[in-house]
Amino acid sequence: MADRVCAKFVSKKIRKVRWQRPGAFGRQNPECFVTGSWDDEQNEVSFWNTVQPNEQNIDPVLVSTIPVSGDVNDIAFYDTSTFFVALGNGSIAMMRIDQKLTMISEWKDIHHFKSRKAPATGVLCQSPEIASIGEDGKLNLMRVNQEKPYKTLDADSCSINAAVFTSQNEIFTGNSRGMIKLWDLRSVSEKPILSTSLSEDSEIGVTSMDRHPFQGHIVAVGGYDGMLTVFDMRKAQTPVTVMEASDNCLNDLRFHPERADHLFTASESGAVWHWVPLSGKNPATGGSSGNLWLSGDLATQQLNIKEILPTLPLAVNSVDVCGESLICGGDNEAFYYVSNVVF
Amino acid sequence: MFQARTINAEHKDLIHDVAYDFYGRRLATCSSDQSVKVFDLDENDEWRCTADWKTHAGSVWKVNWAHPEFGQILATCSFDRTAAIWEEIVGESGNSTQSKNQSHWVKRTSLVDSRTNVTDIKFAPKHMGLLLAMCSADGGVRIYEAPDIMNLSQWSLQQEITLKMPVSCLSWNPSFSRLHPPMLAVGSDDTNVASGGKVFLFEYSESSHRWSKAETINTIVDPVHDIAFAPNLGRSYHVLGIASKDVRIIILRPPQKDAFAACPTSQLEVLQAAQFDDHHSTVWRISWNITGTILASSGDDGCLRMWKANYLQSWKCIAVLKGDGSGVTPEDGIDREKTIGSGSTARYFKLGAISNPNQVPWH
Amino acid sequence: MLEPIGILDSTFIHNKNIGHSWGYGNNLVVFPTKFSQSTTLAGVPCSRKNLFMISWERTLYNPFVRKLVNESCGAFIAIQTRLGKEAQVSVSELVQSSHQYRCIINACIEDLNQAADLAETNEATQAIQEMSEIFYKAELVWNLCEIMYLENPLGILPHLLEWVRIHFPNALEETGTVLASPNPEFHESYWKALYGLVFQLRIDSAIKLLRIHSGFQTDAFQSAFELLKKMPVFSVNSPLSAPEFTFRWNHWKEECESRIHAGDFFDSQDLQLLMEILCGKEEAFEKVADFFETWYQRMITQLTFTHPTISASSLGDQADQFLAAFTGFDDLSSLDATLLAVLRRDTRKVIGEMQGVLDNSWFTAHLADLLYHAGALQSFEDINSLQLRETLLRDYAICLFSHQSLWSVGVLYLDHCPTVGSATLEHLLTRLPCQSELKASKLIALAERRKLTSVVTSVCRVMGRNALKNGRLGAAVAWAVRAQDAPLATYAADAVLERYLQDSDFTSTDLLDSLGAGLLASDRLAFLGKYREFHRLYSANDFHSAATLLISLISSRIAPKYFWAVLLMDALPLLETNPPVFTSDQTYELMQSLQELTSSFQDDAEPIPHPNCQLNSDKTMLITLALSRNLAKCFVQQTGYD
Known part of the structure; x- marks a missing residue:
């Protein structure tokens, strides 16, 4: 059974796509998603619906759009209907989905250089904590309803490109020189618990990160050179598994939220890959499936790569998957919706 | 077809020159009010004035940006017989939004060697280092170099060339090639036609570290007001635009290397590719677009003409713009009306605000 | 002659000249000014000095x-x-x-x-x-x-007919209107609609329209109906060759003509006209000339009924004739001129016309x-x-x-221009503004893949400079290393050293500790890395290694002259240890360096970045003292061993 792919040109380069994940006991397949654009004179955050009363047409429909100032660099959902947007003008905006999108509030200029604004490169949520990272190397910590960040760490001498919460109080960050640090938010000192680098002998930057949905000590990191590196937080000094995921920068990587053995990557060379585990291990339970990602050199033998789409002429910047639905989008000003990803 | 947006530069006197920076996101203007202003394109796609300061004791004729690899640097030249180099200093953090919007330009050096009106100043292409040339009404062409690109207060006079006639303009050849030496073109606005060619080409010799005259273009004897090399995108020859009593496009073919090449004087081949007298009057300014595919010229007929070559290298005029001071301007977008009667059957399009709803005329 | 486009602004009354400067791509800034600059001119009492930013091809x-x-x-x-x-x-x-x-x-x-x-x-x-x-x-x-x-090229007419059918739906529209009316056959446009259908060779539809007519059962109509049904239609997929088709066509035409002569259609003038059209009679076409919207529609229809197997090469001349007859060549609309050029297969003209008319390329x-x-x-x-x-x-x-x-799309097109693509791309990419690291990284990735190294270097240098300007020294070093740019790396390293002197602490220690390959980018950077290592060794109490490193930093001349004073001061605590860490040879080296420093200070050639680098008499004395004491300790140790 072939994937059903629907392409939609939106006349703006797409930087981030994220599903509005259904509530805990809701339906498996999500219905709506959010996209953010970049590199245009006027950028925007848009809300789309994939479910139509007329079943024939699977084209997602634009429900609502909010123009924003600066590139949209990241989108992270806080709960089912609230999400945060990291903007290129150094601000983090909070938006809510009702019938349409509304901007609730904004933490303005929390990322800045000495004399001008610095792009905020990422935002992450682990309720009630909200964290943001930026090109100024700062890590800001916020809570909803607070006017300003309650803590700001001068975390890095370079720009921080990706970060994930590895537990309620720990954040793993990666910078543009491939330096990875682990921060304890409760710590008084401004130093990381741990500092290591993506690769021993080179300065390849970190471009994306994602955490295993069930086994929080497993973090996958994507690099500027297309390498996929997996860390085990229990012994995070050295990476466990290193695989080549693309010949070019890995812009986004996502573990499937339920079938965590499945990974999806989007690369600068226009490829969107689905990493399928080979043998019939049961993916539903955490159990032994985590070992797949930690199996070091054996990992590549246990995985098969499937191309979701034929390679696009320009970069794919983002991919997200939930249930059997996948969306991805990139610099060719279009997003692609696949409604029945095969596992 | 054409769309325009307006910026009020608010100079108190005539504006003589305007220059975009390398990326097209900053604009410097200079005026007879002796000051220079810098405008920046902000994140909302609007132009804001971020600096405004007095630069000279006389009208400022030209302003020129250095390559951004050297930093944010401007050069100005003026009627007060001097030229100056300015560097932008980043404002200190912490202060109110005011400091965020305003930037501060500092004079790094004053070049005072000229005894007369300095008519033009241009930075050299970046592959030559931080170098500039200026020319004066007394015929002097001076080339300065900053040996330490991190220290802009130190400029040394590399060479001084004296021509027997007033120099009005100069242009560096932007092409970088190991095969041809660096070249500088200089134009004179001497009104005496009998004194010969008015465009001079200088070449730099690596061995003697000196500039010497390689060629005089004798076919151009009328006063030259502006001169510009076209950016070279893969051509084996150079293209020079000249504003004089008409628009001229000259092709310079460097000498071919062959077995007998020992002659130190370059046998540069000078050919005329086009000559246009559509302005029917003196042509004062010409400039090339960034790919060297379109030439713009302004003349005393109050028109700006754009010239383009087709794939067969045959040039023709593709557009004409004319300043029109007549009548009151209605403020309602693009308006067309035919003027009837008397000579010109020109169709006038009002160039009003563009469709970008965010754009507000800046006061 | 081109019509001038006017820029309306009252300042132009006094300052007629248009000054200009090119921006990036298809835009130009223009402004009113006066070029003759023999003297400074008094300003016109008008406060607005407008700049106009003009752009085109925005469709x-x-x-x-x-x-x-x-x-x-x-x-x-x-x-x-x-x-x-x-x-x-x-x-x-x-x-x-x-x-x-x-x-x-x-x-x-x-x-x-x-x-x-x-x-x-x-x-x-x-x-x-x-x-x-x-x-x-x-x-x-x-x-x-x-x-x-x-x-x-053979059998071009069927395609042309299809072209007309797709783009000129008026025949069908009119038929629809007629059919919708209460009495179609008496509708004023009935025959016009019918002719229209026939012009586009919609024979089936024409027959249907005929059937509605009350007179359909009459002889005239039946005769027409029969002929229409029998009419041979030339199509591309026809098994008949052109000569064979022509033969059949002529045969059919003869039959039509004979029936016309026989007076079959005497009863209906309109039908007679229809049949004459089908026979391709010029007079008939003259009568219906007004029914054709454009010359090419007439041409295609007329040729269908006169030269149905005409080949493409002959179309050019035919087009000339029809156009001349229809509107003449004066004041030709650009659409007509373009279509004529296409029919003539005058490619250069086609492209020339389209360039002139369209706002975009x-x-x-x-x-x-x-x-x-x-x-x-x-x-x-x-x-x-x-x-x-x-x-x-x-x-x-x-x-x-x-x-x-x-x-980004432009890049893909230039990739497929083998002659001018690479140079143009290099030129345009270098000037692309990078407001964020993301864009710079994408640009660099693009340029690297196309082997445009000058673009990579340029982008890295500018990003490095911006980082320096913003006080992001770590990032500046990173960009300098990426560009392998020695001067920038040196300057960044100097900035880090200056910061160290001010704060007595290294910023970006994480950066310096992991320079690795970056150390090769410039000597100054290498020195910085090594100096940092000296500090690390010192704090780890590894005094011997620290001392050796310190000596090598000075003797290898890798340390900048202005920093020697600091290094000598750093050596002080190491000189005070007992047993001595510095050997006598090393001590002599230090003495020599001190000598060099104090003598060279007369010149004061290099600028001193920080007071700590100043070697005043107190410091000199301290160091000299420490050095002599250490030397003494060394001798004692040596004699102790003898």
């Missing part, structure tokens, strides 16, 4: 048209890649690509029409409608080009590319087809680069 930036830009990019690349794999592309594949392009254009026209309906102001509606019309006309021309250049670029691959650009000897194609593609790419976001 492609409209959101609906942008979709066309992206979709057609995919189609364009598909053609080029196919060519890359097989040296030649078959004509049928090119026709398919042409269909794809036309499909994309039509989708765009539909989007524009929908948008025009939803537009908020009359002006906006008008502007969008105009755009839609232009695209419609362009698609008309494109379709004709597809027929004339790509389809089989999309059509000429893609059409020329298609025709080039079909070998159709070489219709005249003086067309250098390769150059023409590349010039047009480059113009289109420049238009794309003039937009904030569409430059």
Whole structure:
């Protein structure tokens, strides 16, 4: 059974796509998603619906759009209907989905250089904590309803490109020189618990990160050179598994939220890959499936790569998957919706 | 077809020159009010004035940006017989939004060697280092170099060339090639036609570290007001635009290397590719677009003409713009009306605000 | 002669000249000024000094048209890649690509029409409608080009008829109106509609319309009906060859003519006229001349009934004649001129006309590319087809680069210009502003893949400079290392050292501790790394290694002169240890360096970045003392061993 792919040109380069994940006991397949654009004179955050009363047409429909100032660099959902947007003008905006999108509030200029604004490169949520990272190397910590960040760490001498919460109080960050640090938010000192680098002998930057949905000590990191590196937080000094995921920068990587053995990557060379585990291990339970990602050199033998789409002429910047639905989008000003990803 | 947006530069006197920076996101203007202003394109796609300061004791004729690899640097030249180099200093953090919007330009050096009106100043292409040339009404062409690109207060006079006639303009050849030496073109606005060619080409010799005259273009004897090399995108020859009593496009073919090449004087081949007298009057300014595919010229007929070559290298005029001071301007977008009667059957399009709803005329 | 476009501004009354300066791509800033500058001129009492930023070719930036830009990019690349794999592309594949392009254009026209309906102001509606019309006309021309250049030149008329049918639906519309009326046969347009259907060779529809007529059962109508049913129709897929078809056609025509002469259609003038038209009689066509909207519709219809098997090469002359008869050559509309050029297969003129009329280079670029691959650009000897194609593609790419976001698409087009692509790309990419690291990284990745090293270096240098300006020393070093740029690396390293002197602490220690390969970028950076290591060794109490390192830093001259004073002061605690860490040789070295420093200070050649680098008499004394004491300790130790 072939994937059903629907392409939609939106006349703006797409930087981030994220599903509005259904509530805990809701339906498996999500219905709506959010996209953010970049590199245009006027950028925007848009809300789309994939479910139509007329079943024939699977084209997602634009429900609502909010123009924003600066590139949209990241989108992270806080709960089912609230999400945060990291903007290129150094601000983090909070938006809510009702019938349409509304901007609730904004933490303005929390990322800045000495004399001008610095792009905020990422935002992450682990309720009630909200964290943001930026090109100024700062890590800001916020809570909803607070006017300003309650803590700001001068975390890095370079720009921080990706970060994930590895537990309620720990954040793993990666910078543009491939330096990875682990921060304890409760710590008084401004130093990381741990500092290591993506690769021993080179300065390849970190471009994306994602955490295993069930086994929080497993973090996958994507690099500027297309390498996929997996860390085990229990012994995070050295990476466990290193695989080549693309010949070019890995812009986004996502573990499937339920079938965590499945990974999806989007690369600068226009490829969107689905990493399928080979043998019939049961993916539903955490159990032994985590070992797949930690199996070091054996990992590549246990995985098969499937191309979701034929390679696009320009970069794919983002991919997200939930249930059997996948969306991805990139610099060719279009997003692609696949409604029945095969596992 | 054409769309325009307006910026009020608010100079108190005539504006003589305007220059975009390398990326097209900053604009410097200079005026007879002796000051220079810098405008920046902000994140909302609007132009804001971020600096405004007095630069000279006389009208400022030209302003020129250095390559951004050297930093944010401007050069100005003026009627007060001097030229100056300015560097932008980043404002200190912490202060109110005011400091965020305003930037501060500092004079790094004053070049005072000229005894007369300095008519033009241009930075050299970046592959030559931080170098500039200026020319004066007394015929002097001076080339300065900053040996330490991190220290802009130190400029040394590399060479001084004296021509027997007033120099009005100069242009560096932007092409970088190991095969041809660096070249500088200089134009004179001497009104005496009998004194010969008015465009001079200088070449730099690596061995003697000196500039010497390689060629005089004798076919151009009328006063030259502006001169510009076209950016070279893969051509084996150079293209020079000249504003004089008409628009001229000259092709310079460097000498071919062959077995007998020992002659130190370059046998540069000078050919005329086009000559246009559509302005029917003196042509004062010409400039090339960034790919060297379109030439713009302004003349005393109050028109700006754009010239383009087709794939067969045959040039023709593709557009004409004319300043029109007549009548009151209605403020309602693009308006067309035919003027009837008397000579010109020109169709006038009002160039009003563009469709970008965010754009507000800046006061 | 070109009509001037006026810039309305009252300042132009006094200052007639237009000053100008080019921006990036298709835009220009102009301003009123006075060029003759013999003296400084007193200002005109007008406070507004306006600058006008003029841009053009903006049609492609409209959101609906942008979709066309992206979709057609995919189609364009598909053609080029196919060519890359097989040296030649078959004509049928090119026709398919042409269909794809036309499909994309039509989708765009539909989007524009929908948008025009939803537009908020009359002006906006008008502007969008105009755009839609232009695209419609362009698609008309494109379709004709597809027929004339790509389809089989023999049997061209059936394609032309199809072209007319698709683009001129008035015949069907009129028929619909007539049928909807209460008494169709008495409708004033009944016969006009019928003729219209026949002109487009919609014979079945014409027969249906005839049937409605009350007189259908009469002899005249039945005779016409029979003839219409029997009429041979030439089609591309016809098993008949041209001569065979002509034979049958003539036979049929003879029958028609004989029936006309026999007075079969005496009862109905309109039917008689119809049959005369079918026989291709010039007089008949003169009578219905007004029913034709355009000369080419008349030409196609008339030729269908006079020369149905005409080949494409003869169309040119026919077109001239018909156009002359219809409107004459004076004041030809550009659409007519273009269509004429296509029918004549005068490629150069086609492209010239389209360039003149259209506000954007999309059509000429893609059409020329298609025709080039079909070998159709070489219709005249003086067309250098390769150059023409590349010039047009480059113009289109420049238009794309003039937009904030569409430059990425422009890159893909320049990739397929073997002669001018690389140089143009290098030039345009270097000037692309990078507001964020993300953009800079993408630009660098793009440039590296195309081996445009100058772009990589330039972007890294500028990013490094910006980082320095913003006080992001760590990032500056990182960019300098990436660009392998020694001067920038040196300057960044100096900045870090200066910061250290101020704060007595290293910023960006994480950066310095992991420089690795970066140390090779510049000596100063290498020194910085090593100095940092000295500190680490010292705090780890590894005094011997620290001392050795310190000596090597000075003796290898890798340390900048201005920093020697600091290094000597750093040596002080190590000199005080017992047993001595420095050997006597090393101590002599230090003494020599101190000597060099104190003597050279007379020149004061190098600027001192910080007071800590100043070597005053107190410090000199301290160091000299410490050095002598250490020397003594060394001697004692040595004699102790003897």
